[in-house]
Amino acid sequence: MSGQTPTDVVDYATALETALETAAFTEANAVGLSIDDPDDPHVAVAVRHGRIVYIGISDPMLRVGLDQLQDVLNATIVNAFAMWQAQRMRWEPA
Numbered sequence: 001m002s003g004q005t006p007t008d009v010v011d012y013a014t015a016l017e018t019a020l021e022t023a024a025f026t027e028a029n030a031v032g033l034s035i036d037d038p039d040d041p042h043v044a045v046a047v048r049h050g051r052i053v054y055i056g057i058s059d060p061m062l063r064v065g066l067d068q069l070q071d072v073l074n075a076t077i078v079n080a081f082a083m084w085q086a087q088r089m090r091w092e093p094a
Contacts, residue, residue, distance in 0.1 A: 032084025034076045043072050045080040052077065 032047035042061035046054035055077075061069060 030084050030087035032080040032082065032087065034079035034083060036072050036076050043076045045073075045076045047080045047084040050084070052080070 030048070032045075034045050035041040036043040042058040044054070044056040045052060055073070057069075057073070061072070
């Protein structure tokens with residue numbers, strides 16, 4: 001054990017266990033949410049476990065051109081996945 005006492009090893013193991021539990025908790029609870037415009041929202045997307053779990057599109061947005069709807073929806077999806085990924089990676093070891 002090269003100079004480490006059994007207590008040191010137990011402390012390191014406990015710290016490692018805590019860090020792994022924190023990472024697992026963060027991974028399990030990460031959620032990405034995005035809306036197209038906070039002041040006048042028309043598109044909302046939620047991501048959990050790497051999957052889209054909700055897409056909401058307002059009636060007025062369904063009346064715009066398909067190209068515009070696609071652009072807004074795609075941007076909102078990308079932002080929701082980016083938020084989910086950021087939450088998955090946000091954990092601090094003990």
